[in-house]
Amino acid sequence: MMIWKILGDCLPTSGKMYFLNNPDRHCLLCNSETEDAFHLIAKCNVTRGLWFKSKWGLRLDSMGWNNVMDFGKWWTNLSDHELLIFSACLYDTIWFWRNNIFHNHCSWDTHLIYNDCLKCFVEFSSSDVVIEANEEDRHLLEKKDWTTAMPKNTTTFTVDASVAEGWVGIAAINSMGTLLWITA
Numbered sequence: 001m002m003i004w005k006i007l008g009d010c011l012p013t014s015g016k017m018y019f020l021n022n023p024d025r026h027c028l029l030c031n032s033e034t035e036d037a038f039h040l041i042a043k044c045n046v047t048r049g050l051w052f053k054s055k056w057g058l059r060l061d062s063m064g065w066n067n068v069m070d071f072g073k074w075w076t077n078l079s080d081h082e083l084l085i086f087s088a089c090l091y092d093t094i095w096f097w098r099n100n101i102f103h104n105h106c107s108w109d110t111h112l113i114y115n116d117c118l119k120c121f122v123e124f125s126s127s128d129v130v131i132e133a134n135e136e137d138r139h140l141l142e143k144k145d146w147t148t149a150m151p152k153n154t155t156t157f158t159v160d161a162s163v164a165e166g167w168v169g170i171a172a173i174n175s176m177g178t179l180l181w182i183t184a
């Protein structure tokens with residue numbers, strides 16, 4: 001969603017909201033330039049740091065992006081599915097934190113933003129994606145395995161339900177695919 005807002009130039013950045021008479025339109029993350037969409041996606045030192053820290057080690061200054069559309073062309077032509085998801089998570093997280101700082105004046109650091117970015121990436125990645133990470137970040141990438149965390153003699157099962165014409169149907173299937181319970 002964030003990516004489409006960037007590409008559609010409808011991100012309500014400080015630089016864009018000049019009519020609010022806000023005297024300070026500097027980027028809330030790096031405080032070095034006027035905050036606009038292109039600054040946030042490509043020029044901000046925080047964004048650059050996060051990209052470089054990622055497993056792709058991207059150096060944004062060597063991407064040859066001169067405007068939002070250059071970024072858009074790069075993003076829409078990505079064939080690396082993981083990179084596609086990671087970039088969406090990265091920009092989503094940056095925007096979340098930018099708003100958090102703007103509205104709540106909360107304290108932050110790049111490590112905190114990067115951790116949130118990784119959590120988002122894990123959430124949106126398919127379970128068979130193999131993620132490479134350094135030792136420090138590895139624990140953030142571990143998906144919780146509820147089956148091993150469960151006490152012994154406990155059964156895990158999947159539940160599905162549907163509602164139609166005032167009736168509710170519920171079914172429970174265990175991990176072996178056996179139907180344990182059905183009711184309507």
Ligand SMILES: [Zn+2]
Binds near residue numbers: 027028033039040046
């Ligand atoms: Zn910045």
